[in-house]
Amino acid sequence: MNPTPPLLCWLENDTQQSLRWHSESGMAPPKRVQIADDRMTADAAYKLACEGTGLLWRGDFQNARQLLQALARRIDKKPEKSAKKTKAPASGAEAFHLHRQAQSQRARVLAMVLIPFDADFKIPLRRAPDVQQACSEAYPLAAGETATPFVASLRELLGVVGAHEWRKKGVEITAIAGRIHPHYGVFSPVRGEYIDLVAKAPLPGNELAFDIGTGTGVLAALLAQRGIKKIIATDQDPRALQCARENLSNLGVAQQVELLETDLFPEGRAPMIVCNPPWIPARPSSPIEYAVYDPDSRMLRGFLAGVAAHLEPQGEAWLILSDIAEHLGLRTSAELWSWIEAGGLQVVGKMDIRPQHPKTADTSDPLHAARALEVTSLWRLKLV
Incomplete structure (x- = not known):
């Protein structure tokens, strides 16, 4: 009712x-x-x-x-x-x-x-x-x-x-040689550096991958284009799932991707699990901000605490995360490492890239000092 x-x-x-x-x-x-x-x-x-x-x-x-x-x-x-x-x-x-x-x-x-x-x-x-x-x-x-x-x-x-x-025009994503059309309330992948990291990192296999918090479906599309035979992409927002469904269909990879409305993980295990959680631990003030703000790092901590139960023994979990929260004093590097260790995980590789968006050079931005130091990373995690 x-x-x-x-x-x-x-x-x-x-x-x-x-x-x-x-x-x-x-x-x-x-x-x-x-x-x-x-x-x-x-x-x-x-x-x-x-x-x-x-x-x-x-x-x-x-x-x-x-x-x-x-x-x-x-x-x-x-x-x-x-x-x-x-x-x-x-x-x-x-x-x-x-x-x-x-x-x-x-x-x-x-x-x-x-x-x-x-x-x-x-x-x-x-x-x-x-x-x-x-x-x-x-x-x-x-x-x-x-x-x-x-x-x-x-x-x-x-x-x-x-x-x-934005939905009509779409966002050109070089890594997928196509456009992503974000829907209202679904965060647009305008910051392409994290997509570039996923495009370049060595794949641990090509049979199955979980994409946790798929949003527009951009990472699921990229993994499909890289040859992953099946991707299960999850999100708890029906708007995001509808958006991802249309984008995956437009890009011709819908048959490789199963969309599932759930919080974090689907059932079972996969040799590859990818997650790009919100980067800033703060309370969002509107639905679209849930893609940027993660209160008390709920999604980040939930992913790191639960991924071991869904990862194949020799598989890899990819965590895509900016360190902007550390430069803002909202989270420490030590906290992140402690959550990784507590999840029964070890870091086997890390790829870094600096953001290219205009705010990094905008000295009038109140958060410029933190943005100037920001690095986005792809953490390659395995079971201990």
Whole structure:
């Protein structure tokens, strides 16, 4: 039985009204809501949004977008006086937590601009774009669920539209000589260095491999192209499995890959097990961030603790992991080694590569010091 969806309630024309509230990040509907249109100034909107008042838009859609941009500029503007007084963070961990706190606050304020949707995903506003296809991809109906009008934040809608464009265009992956098309809520493999490591590492065999946390299916596709006869790819997110299914089919390797909805391992053993867990031990603030943030290193520790029970005696487990958490002070190298040893594993090889993404050279990034030192590694592990 589906849970009752939350409602956004407001007063309009002296009448109490309500609509279904939708938030992919799990944000609760604002308790205070004010009707807003083209007459509202950016300063007035900013004050209300900072106070947690939702602004239900009734004006021109394109003006709502401009208002959102104006709010972002006000958030990002740093007063010179306060900037001079602000002390540099004492540690990488402090810099990270301050950065995440600022990101969270920024997201909360920008999420206060609200857009109404009809049941068929049309937006009943002037100059509103056609977002029906993008929304139907991001918000599929559950079995037995009936489409109803709803309200969501404009910021979320823009993310849905952006994801739709990424899905259409795809991401070129040199190692597989093809494109991966990420779905909404499934992390895009834009950082190709870890894929290059998997493409170059010597295979321990070609009969069977487990791909743990497959996501878009990019590593399963690569292993299939490298000659692995059968791959069992797991994920606990139905969106990811649907995404992987389409990508594997497009790349012509679907017959080699079995997709399974489960947490971590399938039943049985394999001579090769691959896992690229989230790299940063922190709490995600939205579903898509689960590919980046792993609270208390749950997936990493679960993989290392359980892989021995699923690995063939002479097999190899490949752990693909960045050391960014170590440079941020969120995890130590000693902790990682202790988890490897506690799992009954030994390191028989390690391949390293430095990331090439633009943030490594962006000195204005609050986390630049850690990013400049980051190394991504493929750890080749065997049973002790």
